[in-house]
Amino acid sequence: MGAPSRDPGEPLAGHAVMNTADVDEAQHVVTEVYVRHELDSLGGRPLDARLNCVASERMTLGYLVYGANASLDLPPLESCYHVNLTLSGNTRVTRRGGRDHAITAGGRSGAVLLPTEHSTVTWTPEATQFAMKFNRGPLEEHLGSLLGRPIHDPLDFDVTMDLTTGPGAALLAAVRFLQTEMDRPGGIAEAPLARAQLETYVMTALLHGVPHQYTEALHAPVGEDRPALVRRAVDYIEAHAADAFTVPQLARHLGVSTRTLQVSFARNVGVSPSEYVRDVRLARVHADLVAASPSDTSVTERAAAWGFLHQGRFSEQYRRKYGQLPSQTLRQG
Template sequence: MDAAGQLGKNLLSSHPVLATGALEEARNAVTEVYLPHELINVEGRDEVAMVLNAVKDRNFTLGYLTYGSSARLTMPATEDTYHVNLTIAGSTFADRQDGERATTRSRLSGVVLLPDQLNRVQWTPDAEQLILKIPRRSLEGHLADLLGKPVRSVVHFDFQVDLTTARGQALLSAVEFLTAEMERPGGIADNPLARDQLEAYVMSQLLTAVPNPYTEELSAPAEPVQDGRLKPVVEYMESNADLALSPTELAKVGCMSVRSLHASFQKTFGESPMAYLRRIRLDHVRTELLNSREPDLQITDVAMRWGFFHLSRFAQQYRERYGELPSETIRRG
């Protein structure tokens, strides 16, 4: 396989890191993006056909990796990051320090590499993976927000990720959707707020799809808070609707967990907090369109000022709420 020739065919190809046949170059690139490790070709050749594409953001790193050879990696404990390896082609064979073993197969399974374990993974030549590198502060902070209490130790996920369950399929779908959006011009890559929310969704899917000590607590229905406790959250939304608000921030305003925030909004308003916020923002857009006296007013500028960056979706949501397109509102204004 010609690694350089394959680059344009692979996922995240607009975020290339390296395509190389040299084993040492491959090791250095994966070390730089993911973690220090030893790398050998088990067939005894000092070569691979590696392609690595990756993009890093505030919450985690997302990458596509293939070695195009029988590569074996030995990875010491990182202490500060989780790695989620979702196999989308071929197979890998993994084991870790505590004796656990796992086999991953295309779109059926993956593994979670814990920060406090040495891990070894052998790739078949046709193996390809989507790999998340998630700092402990991101994942454990997100879990703490969901639970409404501190998380101060490593989340000990099961080694193997079952992608055949409904939740496993949801995790794979979320990661693949994020991957596609990072490639799409005008997609989430250009919208930091939406990107943060999707990355948070991916972490939530991981926490519910892969068994861990918090699985039962996360699966239990969240208790809604008393209606009065939503008042400061709604007031904060209305006063800051032009800012990049997130469920995590809103939950902190209301002194509750993210799960309780969602349960409370569903009980009181029949919709999620972000859907409620969208209605507030749509109302602001409509008010501007109706009251503006600017002859050259641009709908795009108004929409983006209120957090609507996907304009076709904005127009659809506006029409669903008001029964007319934004352009029709301007003509009536």
């Protein structure tokens, strides 16, 4: 059976990667672009499946259609968050064995799947969605930059969001703007720096548009700025992350006692100076591996370049922060 024709006016039509009636082919392509899952067409009916998408190290934005009653079963995503903004039709989403559940409606709501939770998603034949994958590292680091402190735990987003008002509507508008620019000849697809800024804006809109455990801190009124001591310490750490230095040496450079530095970080950053240094260095390794070629890059060498000499400990710290081993990041980069 031939694949159905594509509407040239649909979002991201110039970035088509799938157009099929076959369930197995659709499962394979969507797994390659997003995450592994099991796909069933209820009743064994053929699909009218289409996927158009663009991807970067920060996020994947796709326009996804199954064109039939379809059911997806997804294990924990591990290294990413998946966000669906329903544009037409309906979907039903469950997480945590059904304890979290939502029904999304076109133009009104969407859903979030988590790195740590099993999920199911069922689609009506009319359902179309912006399907987005946000890699954990860039999203959590961006939240950390907004809060001024590292993020150590996966984000526990609510299962659904309202796209009709407030921050949810701003999220949908940001995604539509990114999609429009990617579709426009001469748009940001041809301007990498501008595209990065707009993708970062979409991440900000997501963090504000869907409640999570850091929402209160993110929306809190801006009060006193960090003490000058912490600002100076953070600036030094960011600039000298590749240098070998200890926390006592950092304290001496700043002209304070080690205890004073530790207390100031605990009160104003939420982690110790050594934890902050470690997270900055992990982020630098992650950025190197994402940008590198597996054929001429060694995880051991990149880790050592940023001060990680114990490979077993480094790999475990990296896995806890990014949800995958560094070798996996390198292969996917």
